[in-house]
Amino acid sequence: VSIARTCNCMYALLQQRQRDIEFRESTNDLRQRMQSDISRLEAKIERMDAQLAAKDRELATLTRTEAKNTAALKAHIEKLQQERDEFQKMVIGNQQVRTQQIHETKKKEKEYIKLQEKLNQVLMEKKKESSRSGMEIMNLLQKEGRQRGTWTGKKNDNDYYKMIVDAYEVKKQELVQENADLRALLRSMQMDMREFLNAPTGSSQPAVAGNGRQEAGSPQSPLGGKTDVFDLPFHMARDQIEESLRTKMASVKARMTQLQDAQKGAEVTSEVTERELELEAQLVEARSIIQEQV
Template structure:
């Protein structure tokens, strides 16, 4: 039973460290998204500057076709970059949603171990988070500027809970090790006691046999004079 509890606590500590690393990665990714947003804004300004520059040089182009080709290249490049950012944001939102459900299940589990993970699509249906506006819209589907504070606060709270739980589990693990050592010592002493009792019983049996043999000659000596009389 003690060994089983130790294994459970060891697995709990492993799961907590794993979740902590994943949350750190998420925080780093959020910072990257913010940097991408800033770069996107700068890219928009660069496009506007380029349009103004090329507009001043329009007199040197060969007609309307050149204008269309130029604008098409700019729009295509912008749309490609925008699609790339949207895909990255969608992946990040899905990961955040998945982590939110994992952490909720982990903290709600009676033995501290998470339940079997569900697919991301099922999690989205079974876990409609409250939005900052008070509705049932998934907070991770809101624009980042609306959900940022709530997401960051949730991450900080869960990180603090993870660290607190890890300290508790480590303390419990140390206590279990002490208990295990005491239990092993008790079992060792009990085995020694059983062995000592066996030796005592064996010695008592041997002494009883020797006493019985010693009593027989004495009885024969006492009975012989009586017969002579």
């Protein structure tokens, strides 16, 4: 009995020993796995610390960049506001100048038409007066010629010739006066055309005549040459005056074309308004960006 009990005890001890060995092995495996996990976790913690430091540096860099961008954006917004204000002032000034130029152009055009009509009227009246004066002299000569047959003395002949000379002198004085009035009218037209052609149009280019020559400034009159050209005999100044008148008419047409182009330029105002709206939209967008960043 004691041998069997002893064997049973030894068998129980062996089983316990086997269980202890297995438990020890499993414990060692678990400890190794845990050490390996701890090593991996420590390495991961180191990596996370490095990443955290890098993110901190990146955050600091982004903060500085954001501050710079905010300052630059504010400066850009202020610049855009200044440009918008200057642009609005320029648009308003251009509109006022264009309106004034169009008004002055219409006024000068009406004055030019009136002067041209007046000149034509004076020329027609001069032609009528010339024909009427010639008829009067012929009638006077015919009347006196019919009465001359009743004259008997030399005195009557002298009176007849004196009458003819007096009538001629009177008519000559009338023609001289009409000529002076016509010269004065031409000078007046010259001054009006000079003011019209030299009026500012907002363009830096001088008016170009029909023959391709540029108009001069104040030293030359709009009719070409100096103002004393009207004091010359008509047969000497005729070609010069006619050529200058043609040149000035071409200049007037060119000026009217420029003014029409300037009037068409008023349509640019709509484009200016669109540009202004775009600037305002940019300002609103920039402000919203600043508010989001702040």
